[in-house]
Amino acid sequence: MQIEETAIACKSPPLTIRDLTVAYHRKPVIWDIDLSIPEGKLVSIVGPNGAGKSTLIKACLDLIPRTSGEINIYGQSYKKMRNRVGYVPQRETVDWDFPVSALDVVAMGTYGKLGWFRRVSKRSKALSMEALERVGLADYAHRQISQLSGGQQQRTFLARALVQDADIYFMDEPFAAVDAATERAIVELLKELQKRGKTVLVVHHDLATVPQYFDWTVLLNMRVVAAGPTDEVFTQENLRRTYGGKLTLLTQAANEVVQSR
Amino acid sequence: MEWYSIDTWIVVIAALAAGACALLGNFLVLRKMSMMGDAISHAVLPGLAIAFIVTGARASLSMFIGAAIAGVLTAVFTQWISRFGKVDEGASMGIVFTTLFALGLLLIVQGADHVDLDPSCVLYGAIELTPLDVVWRPTLFGLSIEVPRTALVLAGVTLFNAVFVVAFFKELRISSFDAELATTMGIDSKLMHYLLMTLVAVTTVACFESVGSIIVIAMLIVPAATAHLLTDRLWLMVVLSVLIAIGSAALGHMSALTVPAWFGFADTSTSGMMAVMAGLIFSTVMLFAPKYGVLQRFVKRTQAVK
Numbered sequence: 001m002q003i004e005e006t007a008i009a010c011k012s013p014p015l016t017i018r019d020l021t022v023a024y025h026r027k028p029v030i031w032d033i034d035l036s037i038p039e040g041k042l043v044s045i046v047g048p049n050g051a052g053k054s055t056l057i058k059a060c061l062d063l064i065p066r067t068s069g070e071i072n073i074y075g076q077s078y079k080k081m082r083n084r085v086g087y088v089p090q091r092e093t094v095d096w097d098f099p100v101s102a103l104d105v106v107a108m109g110t111y112g113k114l115g116w117f118r119r120v121s122k123r124s125k126a127l128s129m130e131a132l133e134r135v136g137l138a139d140y141a142h143r144q145i146s147q148l149s150g151g152q153q154q155r156t157f158l159a160r161a162l163v164q165d166a167d168i169y170f171m172d173e174p175f176a177a178v179d180a181a182t183e184r185a186i187v188e189l190l191k192e193l194q195k196r197g198k199t200v201l202v203v204h205h206d207l208a209t210v211p212q213y214f215d216w217t218v219l220l221n222m223r224v225v226a227a228g229p230t231d232e233v234f235t236q237e238n239l240r241r242t243y244g245g246k247l248t249l250l251t252q253a254a255n256e257v258v259q260s261r
Numbered sequence: 262m263e264w265y266s267i268d269t270w271i272v273v274i275a276a277l278a279a280g281a282c283a284l285l286g287n288f289l290v291l292r293k294m295s296m297m298g299d300a301i302s303h304a305v306l307p308g309l310a311i312a313f314i315v316t317g318a319r320a321s322l323s324m325f326i327g328a329a330i331a332g333v334l335t336a337v338f339t340q341w342i343s344r345f346g347k348v349d350e351g352a353s354m355g356i357v358f359t360t361l362f363a364l365g366l367l368l369i370v371q372g373a374d375h376v377d378l379d380p381s382c383v384l385y386g387a388i389e390l391t392p393l394d395v396v397w398r399p400t401l402f403g404l405s406i407e408v409p410r411t412a413l414v415l416a417g418v419t420l421f422n423a424v425f426v427v428a429f430f431k432e433l434r435i436s437s438f439d440a441e442l443a444t445t446m447g448i449d450s451k452l453m454h455y456l457l458m459t460l461v462a463v464t465t466v467a468c469f470e471s472v473g474s475i476i477v478i479a480m481l482i483v484p485a486a487t488a489h490l491l492t493d494r495l496w497l498m499v500v501l502s503v504l505i506a507i508g509s510a511a512l513g514h515m516s517a518l519t520v521p522a523w524f525g526f527a528d529t530s531t532s533g534m535m536a537v538m539a540g541l542i543f544s545t546v547m548l549f550a551p552k553y554g555v556l557q558r559f560v561k562r563t564q565a566v567k
Contacts, residue, residue, distance in 0.1 A: 085445065094438055104495075
């Protein structure tokens with residue numbers, strides 16, 4: 001059994017990217033990306049503003065056209081594997097005045113597997129309620145979403161990802177502008193997902209917490225500067241190569257990181 | 262106020278048109294595309310004109326098809342111009358619909374001048390005349406009822422829109438709230454967008470000749486915006502918007518008959534009055550809505566200060 005599972009994992013890692021280039025208005029945003037993410041890792045995607053982190057995620061999710069290259073999820077095209085993929089978009093991308101409750105938003109995570117025309121069932125409502133409990137928002141289930149704090153909104157999004165019940169997750173800056181309680185809740189959730197064998201890719205900004213939260217790291221600046229276990233690739237030298245000239249601040253951050261180990 | 266059966270039909274027809282528009286309007290408002298309704302309702306004109314010139318008749322079906330194509334093209338062109346021309350989406354919409362509208366006017370004036378496709382009729386409608394075109398005379402409970410053609414057409418469109426909203430409720434909700442997530446799940450947001458645009462175009466055309474484009478634009482936006490202030494539930498917002506649309510239609514016609522008399526005038530345009538009523542209802546709700554009303558929020562704020 002053990003051998004069989006390993007064999008499958010070897011055959012098709014959760015995410016492989018070959019020669020990926022994406023361009024807007026003919027200007028490449030990410031260029032010649034080669035990447036293979038092993039199963040069951042918590043992966044941070046780190047890089048300066050405009051490095052193409054969100055673009056990389058959106059290309060993986062088939063949301064934007066690629067100029068060239070190939071992306072495989074568990075060895076197959078996104079279209080075939082979409083039920084195994086979960087997505088947490090940036091919080092600002094949606095209108096929080098939309099007339100839905102936190103529970104409604106979480107239940108949206110089940111829509112993909114429900115299929116067209118099918119109503120949201122009692123079962124998916126119960127699942128959604130459970131997920132809200134897990135992120136500590138059960139009491140807020142019936143609130144309109146603008147009446148949640150920023151951190152609570154982010155946790156609502158995470159609960160929605162939970163009910164998607166995917167095997168690989170893409171999260172776009174879930175830690176952006178959240179309170180300490182939410183940050184802890186998210187980290188716990190990530191570890192739990194990992195325990196259940198899920199692979200999670202997270203666009204992350206706070207360099208200081210990278211080694212603490214993530215066991216794998218992709219350093220990105222248009223190209224992949226380095227990718228691998230955080231211990232190996234998250235070095236001052238690599239950070240300098242990723243962030244280029246704007247490094248005074250980053251040297252400090254990197255020093256902090258090195259010291260914190 | 263003297264009330265004839267023709268008045269009942271005017272209200273029924275207006276209510277059907279208003280309801281059909283309001284159903285779709287909810288999703289335009291929530292997608293922050295309110296003005297797309299305005300744009301499409303103008304831009305269908307060349308579609309109407311070309312359909313008319315090609316077929317030479319005011320056949321409803323070819324007009325519907327022409328309008329639907331023009332409507333979808335408006336949405337497509339707007340996307341293209343804003344993407345490839347790097348123009349803001351609002352400006353791009355303005356460019357597309359004014360150009361198409363002007364083209365439509367030229368086509369009507371030049372190509373279809375000798376026939377009865379009247380631009381002013383498209384703009385203002387002729388709801389007062391629609392009940393005269395009776396096509397069906399069923400007898401119900403011993404009463405013979407004279408059903409106008411417009412009432413049948415609009416009932417069909419309203420029913421179709423209602424079925425669309427109910428059948429695709431979940432898809433409309435997720436693609437309006439979080440288009441990218443919907444797309445990653447296989448609920449194609451672009452497809453939903455163009456389906457919605459097509460229905461807006463068809464609805465617009467169906468409503469034109471009866472109530473005119475002013476009321477179409479008003480009913481696409483105002484009832485939905487009003488309902489949004491009254492509830493946090495999407496399905497309730499849809500239901501309320503339809504009720505508000507029907508209310509505006511009924512109140513509008515009654516006021517059109519009575520209000521001008523107070524000032525010594527004869528009765529006035531029903532369509533105009535309906536749009537005014539919708540605006541009045543909105544203002545009232547904006548002030549007095551229980552949760553999101555201006556007054557309520559003012560009271561809350563002063564209480565918070567204390």
